[in-house]
Amino acid sequence: MKKDVKNEFGVFGERPQVPKKLYNAKYIFGGLLIFLALVILPILPNLGKAVPPPKPQVDTPAIQKLAGQDKQCVEDTAWMRANHMLLLNDWREEVVRTGKREYTGKGGKKYNPSLSNTCMECHSNKSQFCDQCHNYVAVVPNCWGCHLEKEKKVAKAEAK
Numbered sequence: 001m002k003k004d005v006k007n008e009f010g011v012f013g014e015r016p017q018v019p020k021k022l023y024n025a026k027y028i029f030g031g032l033l034i035f036l037a038l039v040i041l042p043i044l045p046n047l048g049k050a051v052p053p054p055k056p057q058v059d060t061p062a063i064q065k066l067a068g069q070d071k072q073c074v075e076d077t078a079w080m081r082a083n084h085m086l087l088l089n090d091w092r093e094e095v096v097r098t099g100k101r102e103y104t105g106k107g108g109k110k111y112n113p114s115l116s117n118t119c120m121e122c123h124s125n126k127s128q129f130c131d132q133c134h135n136y137v138a139v140v141p142n143c144w145g146c147h148l149e150k151e152k153k154v155a156k157a158e159a160k
């Protein structure tokens with residue numbers, strides 16, 4: 001035991017002996033464990049897993065009917081992937097503002113510029129096509145409040 005502890009004010013007596021004891025250790029460590037478990041548990045199921053990239057399906061009846069060369073979109077696939085939303089805006093402008101209901105696509109093919117009657121005619125599998133990508137990037141086009149998607153149209157017709 002060291003005696004006569006010194007500091008700047010002089011000499012003191014023995015350092016007071018305080019027993020080193022952690023009170024309630026059971027509860028403290030128990031509580032910490034429960035806290036850690038609660039924080040980590042929700043993360044565990046998804047740890048190390050990436051969200052799978054979307055796989056848009058194009059094997060709809062309307063597309064299967066198209067013969068080899070014609071099995072393509074209104075424009076190039078890559079262009080469509082990047083610009084379909086702009087094309088839809090252009091179609092809407094043309095139809096609603098100028099009343100022009102004809103669009104000349106890739107290779108001079110003519111189309112009726114219509115979301116429900118053209119896009120959704122070929123891409124009748126909205127949930128496996130449009131939604132695949134849109135869910136992945138979390139975009140929610142609000143078109144379907146007014147425009148019919150083919151799936152619903154077919155379901156309604158069959159119900160009658």
Ligand code: HEC
Nearest residue numbers: 056058063071072073074077080081084087118119122123
């Ligand atoms: C004549 C049938 C047809 C019409 C009409 C059509 N598509 Fe397509 N679309 C296809 C086919 C077939 C493919 C896949 C082409 C390929 O695999 O190269 C495709 C591909 C696409 C892609 C790219 C998918 C990918 O995998 O990257 C998008 C986006 C798309 N279409 C959106 C639309 C939109 C929006 C419209 C309406 C403006 C439309 N399509 C009209 C047949 C059509």
Ligand code: HEC
Nearest residue numbers: 056081084085088119123129130133134137139140141142
């Ligand atoms: C290959 C993936 C892919 C497919 C397939 C696809 N989209 Fe998209 N779409 C996107 C992405 C990505 C965006 C968002 C682009 C952005 O934020 O600029 C988008 C945006 C849109 C928008 C604009 C939404 C907004 O709020 O600005 C519309 C409308 C749209 N898509 C319609 C369709 C329709 C209709 C189909 C099916 C016929 C379709 N898309 C299929 C990837 C896809």
Ligand code: HEC
Nearest residue numbers: 088089091092095096113114115116117141142143145146
């Ligand atoms: C509030 C209702 C409403 C909403 C929401 C809406 N539209 Fe329309 N849209 C209309 C009406 C009404 C017309 C005119 C229909 C006609 O004259 O054939 C139209 C016409 C169109 C046309 C041309 C005609 C046709 O048959 O498709 C396109 C393309 C179009 N809209 C795309 C879109 C897209 C893409 C979205 C979503 C980003 C959208 N619209 C959201 C009501 C709506």
